[in-house]
Amino acid sequence: MDYPELALHIAGRWRTQTQGGRRAVIDPATEETIAHLPLAGREELAEAAEAARRGFIQWRAKSALERCNILRAAAQKIREQAKTIAQVLTLEQGKPLAESVREVTLSADIVDFQAEEAKRLYGRLVPPRVEGILSQAVVRRPVGPVAAFTPWNFPANLPARKLASALAAGCSVVIKPAEETPGTCMLLVRAFLDAGVPPEALNMVCGDPAEVSSFLIDHPAIAKVSFTGSVAVGKLLGEQAARHVKRFTGELGGHAPVIVCEDADFSFALKSSIAAKFRNAGQVCASPIRFYIPRSRFGEWSEAFVQAARALRMGPGTDAATQMGPLAHARRIEDMQRFVDDAVERGAQLLCGGQRAQRPGYFFEPTVIANAPPDSRVMRQEPFGPIAVLQPYDTLDEAIDSANALPYGLGAYAFTRDLHTAHRLGEALEAGMVGINHFGVSQPEMPFGGWKESGIGQEMGAEGLLHYTEVKTLTVGVPA
Numbered sequence: 001m002d003y004p005e006l007a008l009h010i011a012g013r014w015r016t017q018t019q020g021g022r023r024a025v026i027d028p029a030t031e032e033t034i035a036h037l038p039l040a041g042r043e044e045l046a047e048a049a050e051a052a053r054r055g056f057i058q059w060r061a062k063s064a065l066e067r068c069n070i071l072r073a074a075a076q077k078i079r080e081q082a083k084t085i086a087q088v089l090t091l092e093q094g095k096p097l098a099e100s101v102r103e104v105t106l107s108a109d110i111v112d113f114q115a116e117e118a119k120r121l122y123g124r125l126v127p128p129r130v131e132g133i134l135s136q137a138v139v140r141r142p143v144g145p146v147a148a149f150t151p152w153n154f155p156a157n158l159p160a161r162k163l164a165s166a167l168a169a170g171c172s173v174v175i176k177p178a179e180e181t182p183g184t185c186m187l188l189v190r191a192f193l194d195a196g197v198p199p200e201a202l203n204m205v206c207g208d209p210a211e212v213s214s215f216l217i218d219h220p221a222i223a224k225v226s227f228t229g230s231v232a233v234g235k236l237l238g239e240q241a242a243r244h245v246k247r248f249t250g251e252l253g254g255h256a257p258v259i260v261c262e263d264a265d266f267s268f269a270l271k272s273s274i275a276a277k278f279r280n281a282g283q284v285c286a287s288p289i290r291f292y293i294p295r296s297r298f299g300e301w302s303e304a305f306v307q308a309a310r311a312l313r314m315g316p317g318t319d320a321a322t323q324m325g326p327l328a329h330a331r332r333i334e335d336m337q338r339f340v341d342d343a344v345e346r347g348a349q350l351l352c353g354g355q356r357a358q359r360p361g362y363f364f365e366p367t368v369i370a371n372a373p374p375d376s377r378v379m380r381q382e383p384f385g386p387i388a389v390l391q392p393y394d395t396l397d398e399a400i401d402s403a404n405a406l407p408y409g410l411g412a413y414a415f416t417r418d419l420h421t422a423h424r425l426g427e428a429l430e431a432g433m434v435g436i437n438h439f440g441v442s443q444p445e446m447p448f449g450g451w452k453e454s455g456i457g458q459e460m461g462a463e464g465l466l467h468y469t470e471v472k473t474l475t476v477g478v479p480a
C-alpha cells in the first residue's frame with residue numbers, strides 16, 4: 001500500500017520543505033516509519049492565518065448555491081478516492097480497512113449534508129414595533145477564519161465535520177490534523193481545493209500541537225476555534241479563546257454508560273455492545289465504557305462478554321480478517337496499562353486482557369474489568385481504548401444515578417424491550433447523544449455534541465452549521 005509524500009498547504013501552496021523541521025509518521029501496526037511530516041514554523045503559521053483572512057473575503061462572497069456546488073463536488077471526489085484515502089488512513093492510524101472505507105464514505109456524506117444546509121441558512125423577518133421600518137430581519141453570517149484542531153482517532157470524519165460546516169457557512173479555515181495521522185487530512189484538503197475552494201481559504205498546518213494552537217488562537221485573523229480532543233486540552237484552548245472573546249466549539253471526551261435492563265434481549269445487547277466497545281480499539285469519544293448489568297444476570301453477562309472479547313481477532317488493519325487493530329501510538333499503551341493496574345490495585349477483578357499483546361505494533365488486548373470501585377481511574381477518566389468495565393446494579397434508579405454520576409455527558413446507551421422504560425431512560429440519561437437499543441448516534445444529519453464537561457456546541461446536523469455563523473439584526477428604515 002502506498003503512503004503519499006506529506007505536505008502542508010499554506011497560503012495557496014503545497015509545501016514539503018518548511019521551517020519547523022519534520023517528524024516521523026509511524027505505522028502503529030508495525031512501529032515502522034512510513035513518512036516524514038514537514039512542520040510549520042511561526043512565520044508559516046502567520047502566513048496561513050493571513051491567507052485565511054484573505055481567503056475568507058473571497059469565499060464568503062460566493063453565493064450559498066456556489067458554495068454548495070463546490071462542496072458537493074469535493075464530496076464526490078472524496079467518494080471516488082475512498083479506497084485510496086482509506087488505505088492511507090489504515091496505514092497511519094491502524095483501524096481495519098473496511099472501517100476506514102466506511103469512515104471515508106461517511107465523511108463524504110457529511111460534506112454533502114452540510115453543503116445542502118448552506119442553502120437553508122434561513123433568516124427571519126420580524127414585524128417592526130415602530131413606524132417607518134421597511135424590514136427588520138435576523139440573518140446569519142459566517143463568523144470568519146476558523147482554526148480547527150482534530151485528533152487521530154477519526155482522521156477523515158473529524159476533519160470532514162469541521163471543514164464541511166465551516167466552508168458551507170462561508171468561513172475560511174486553518175486546520176491542524178493530528179501529527180500522527182496527517183495523510184488522510186491532506187487528501188481531504190486536496191479534494192476540497194480541486195473542487196474549487198479558493199486556495200487561500202483552506203490551509204493545513206502541522207507542528208507542535210500546543211505551540212500551533214496557542215499561536216493561531218492568539219492571531220488576530222482567527223475568529224473561531226474548533227477543537228476535538230481531551231477534556232483537559234479542550235479547557236485550555238477554550239480558556240485561551242475566551243480571553244479574546246473568540247467563538248469556541250469543543251467536542252471533548254466522554255465516559256459512556258450502558259444500562260442493560262432486566263427485560264433486554266441479552267444476546268442482541270451483548271453482540272451490539274462488543275461491536276461498539278472494541279470498534280477502533282475503543283478509541284471513540286462516544287464509545288461505551290461502563291456497562292451496568294442487573295445483579296441477577298451479572299454472571300451470565302460477564303461470562304459471555306469475556307468469551308466474545310477473547311474471540312476478537314487482533315491484527316494489522318490491512319489484513320481483511322482483522323476485527324481490532326492497534327492503538328494509535330505508543331503513549332496509549334502505557335496509559336491502558338496504568339488504567340488496568342490502578343483498577344486492580346483498588347480491588348477490581350480483571351476478567352480478561354489487561355496487557356500489551358506479545359507482537360510488534362501498539363496492540364493492547366481486549367480488556368474486561370468487573371466491580372471497579374468508584375474512585376478507580378477507569379471509573380473517573382476516559383480510558384479511550386479497549387477496556388470495558390462491568391458493574392452490577394440492583395434497581396434501575398440506582399443504575400441511572402450511577403450512569404449520570406460523572407462530570408461527562410457525551411454518549412449514553414440502554415437496552416430494554418419495554419417502551420415506557422425506553423422513554424424513561426431516554427429522558428433520564430444526561431448526555432448529548434442517547435441511544436436506546438442501538439449505538440449508532442453519530443449520523444451526518446444529527447447533531448453530535450456533549451453535555452457537561454464533554455463539550456460545548458455540536459457538529460453535524462443543522463446545528464453544526466449554525467456554530468460557524470454570527471447573528472445579525474438588520475433593520476432598514478424608509479429613506480428620509
Ligand SMILES: NC(=O)c1ccc[n+]([C@@H]2O[C@H](COP(=O)([O-])OP(=O)(O)OC[C@H]3O[C@@H](n4cnc5c(N)ncnc54)[C@H](O)[C@@H]3O)[C@@H](O)[C@H]2O)c1
Pocket residue numbers: 149150151152153177178179209210211213214228229230231233236237251252253284285331332382383384
Ligand atoms: N474526543 C475525541 O475524539 C478524542 C480524540 C483523541 C484523543 N482524545 C482524548 O485525548 C486523550 C489522550 O490522547 P493522546 O494520548 O493522543 O494525548 P494528547 O492530549 O497528547 O492528544 C490528543 C489530541 O489533542 C491534540 N492536542 C494535544 N494538546 C494540544 C494542544 N495544546 N493544542 C492543540 N491540540 C492539542 C493532539 O494533537 C491529539 O490530536 C485520550 O485519552 C482521549 O481522552 C479524545
Ligand SMILES: O=S(=O)(O)c1ccc(CO)cc1
Pocket residue numbers: 103106153154157158283284285286442443
Ligand atoms: O464513526 S462514527 O460513529 O461516525 C464516529 C463516532 C464518534 C466520533 C468521535 O470520536 C467520530 C466518528
